[in-house]
Amino acid sequence: MNILVTGGAGFIGSAVVRHIINNTQNTVINVDKLTYAGNLESLRSVANNVRYSFEKVDICDRSELDRVFLQHQPDAVMHLAAESHVDRSITGPADFIQTNIVGTYTLLEASRHYWMQLDVERKAAFRFHHISTDEVYGDLPHPVEREGELPLFTEITSYAPSSPYSASKASSDHLVRAWLRTYGLPTIVTNCSNNYGPYHFPEKLIPLVILNALEGKPLPIYGKGDQIRDWLYVEDHARALYKVVTEGKIGETYNIGGHNEKQNLEVVQTICTILDSLVPKDAPYADQITYVTDRPGHDRRYAIDATKMNVELDWHPLETFETGLRKTVEWYLANQEWCQHVQDGTYQRERLGI
Numbered sequence: 001m002n003i004l005v006t007g008g009a010g011f012i013g014s015a016v017v018r019h020i021i022n023n024t025q026n027t028v029i030n031v032d033k034l035t036y037a038g039n040l041e042s043l044r045s046v047a048n049n050v051r052y053s054f055e056k057v058d059i060c061d062r063s064e065l066d067r068v069f070l071q072h073q074p075d076a077v078m079h080l081a082a083e084s085h086v087d088r089s090i091t092g093p094a095d096f097i098q099t100n101i102v103g104t105y106t107l108l109e110a111s112r113h114y115w116m117q118l119d120v121e122r123k124a125a126f127r128f129h130h131i132s133t134d135e136v137y138g139d140l141p142h143p144v145e146r147e148g149e150l151p152l153f154t155e156i157t158s159y160a161p162s163s164p165y166s167a168s169k170a171s172s173d174h175l176v177r178a179w180l181r182t183y184g185l186p187t188i189v190t191n192c193s194n195n196y197g198p199y200h201f202p203e204k205l206i207p208l209v210i211l212n213a214l215e216g217k218p219l220p221i222y223g224k225g226d227q228i229r230d231w232l233y234v235e236d237h238a239r240a241l242y243k244v245v246t247e248g249k250i251g252e253t254y255n256i257g258g259h260n261e262k263q264n265l266e267v268v269q270t271i272c273t274i275l276d277s278l279v280p281k282d283a284p285y286a287d288q289i290t291y292v293t294d295r296p297g298h299d300r301r302y303a304i305d306a307t308k309m310n311v312e313l314d315w316h317p318l319e320t321f322e323t324g325l326r327k328t329v330e331w332y333l334a335n336q337e338w339c340q341h342v343q344d345g346t347y348q349r350e351r352l353g354i
């Protein structure tokens with residue numbers, strides 16, 4: 001297969017590209033605008049592979065997308081390009097509307113026009129896989145609010161997004177569904193929980209805490225730190241996405257998650273404990289924990305029911321939260337240069353979205 005991956009220079013996109021190049025015989029065309037979040041250094045290990053090519057293209061640019069489709073003749077699209085940081089969406093929602101909604105619309109139209117002129121066999125085999133988030137479902141009851149077994153997000157949970165980011169992703173999910181129903185474009189949607197792992201831009205909780213801890217800086221906890229996220233190691237997500245694009249059923253939604261519900265404070269404390277053992281210093285790293293004003297509209301709890309992925313596609317995560325987090329901390333310790341380069345000139349881990 002010839003797979004066109006959008007956002008392949010980002011955190012999850014680069015894991016998808018590395019997974020496909022290293023574990024399959026498929027070809028990848030990486031279409032990425034290279035915003036602050038996109039970094040070709042994350043693809044250094046595959047950049048010289050003959051099955052990999054890069055196109056610096058904005059997904060809002062229809063004529064450039066048409067050129068890329070014509071030139072590379074993809075068999076599938078895996079659409080990951082997006083503005084992805086909730087705090088940034090609070091400070092400046094415009095880019096989120098533009099890329100996540102207008103960009104997805106433009107990519108759908110370019111895909112549809114390309115798909116319509118394929119021969120019968122290639123047309124039937126074509127897939128448009130839209131990669132989305134569990135944040136489109138809003139939030140779930142938290143254990144401090146309700147006793148007993150708590151609900152999980154399933155593929156039929158109603159959409160109730162809370163932030164400009166999740167609202168823009170929800171909009172894009174709806175567009176994808178409509179392009180299937182109205183035009184017959186063979187689409188599949190996945191909604192995944194919070195990812196973590198190597199090559200994660202240091203504005204997100206886990207890399208930010210690792211780097212701040214090593215530099216002796218405060219480790220910011222929003223509010224009381226009792227918000228719950230369901231964590232998945234990024235390489236487990238990449239494997240899941242490849243399963244979906246190759247084996248998933250047209251028109252289906254698949255929820256992807258690792259059954260790792262953790263409070264933010266617990267995540268930060270666990271990172272501190274790992275650092276205490278790997279890079280010991282006089283005082284425990286947890287002494288650097290600092291409580292700061294909560295994020296406006298902060299969702300209380302996310303948790304994914306991934307039964308459909310487990311049963312229908314036989315996908316299961318390989319990492320537990322403990323093994324994945326240790327690998328992640330070790331990766332950041334060994335890759336300080338990458339961390340320096342991706343932050344240069346743009347972002348100094350300052351607080352956004354207050």
Ligand SMILES: NC(=O)c1ccc[n+]([C@@H]2O[C@H](COP(=O)([O-])OP(=O)(O)OC[C@H]3O[C@@H](n4cnc5c(N)ncnc54)[C@H](O)[C@@H]3O)[C@@H](O)[C@H]2O)c1
Pocket residue numbers: 006007008009010011012013031032033034035036037038039057058059060079080081082083084085099103131132133134169191192193194195196201
């Ligand atoms: N990070 C998570 O925990 C998570 C969880 C579930 C779903 N998702 C979804 O997965 C996808 C990838 O997330 P990520 O964390 O890797 O994001 P990221 O911010 O790390 O990467 C996004 C990539 O998209 C590119 N991009 C942005 N705007 C573009 C445009 N207009 N045209 C072309 N390229 C553009 C960026 O340069 C970057 O390489 C997103 O759609 C996100 O909503 C993320």
